[in-house]
Structures are given as structure tokens and as C-alpha cells.
Amino acid sequence: MHKQIANRGVRAKEGATILGCGQSTFWRYNSTRPDFPRPRSLSARMTVWDADELIAWRDSQIRAPRRS
Known part of the structure; x- marks a missing residue:
């Protein structure tokens, strides 16, 4: 699905769509997550x-154990 957006820059709104979250959550990740x-x-x-970095980050979060 995301192959057409790979290898290019995306704004916050589209980045949030890639991650499956809202824009405020996207900006919070940007501000608080050192691995973002x-x-x-x-x-x-x-x-x-x-876009490729966001997809890779999203996929790494799926495999990573939940933070307490």
C-alpha cells in the first residue's frame, strides 16, 4: 500500500496516516521519542x-515489546 509514497518526503498529516495515528500523536512522537x-x-x-524511515520505525514498533 505504501510503495507509492516510498523514497520521498511526507508532511506530518501524511506521516500520521502512515503510522495509523492522529497528527497530535505524530507530533508527540516527534517531540518525545528519541528513536523517532x-x-x-x-x-x-x-x-x-x-516515508521509508517512518515505515521502518512503525514496523519496528510492532515487533518491539511494549514500554511500561
Whole structure:
């Protein structure tokens, strides 16, 4: 399903869709999770994340044990 978005930058809204969460949760992950993929600034008002990195992070969370 996500093959068409691989290898490109995605904004927070699309990133949240990839992860299956809301935008506020996506931003919280970005702020609080040290293992979350780092965004890239394209301009002062545009930040993107690599779609492949988000997919890999999502898949690693599925396999990882739950945090207490």
C-alpha cells in the first residue's frame, strides 16, 4: 500500500496516516521519542519526514515489546 509514497518526503498529516495515528500523536512522537525519525526542514515553514524511515520505525514498533 505504501510503495507509492516510498523514497520521498511526507508532511506530518501524511506521516500520521502512515503510522495509523492522529497528527497530535505524530507530533508527540516527534517531540518525545528519541528513536523517532528526524524531520528535514525544506524551508522555514515546511518540514518533511522520509516515508521509508517512518515505515521502518512503525514496523519496528510492532515487533518491539511494549514500554511500561
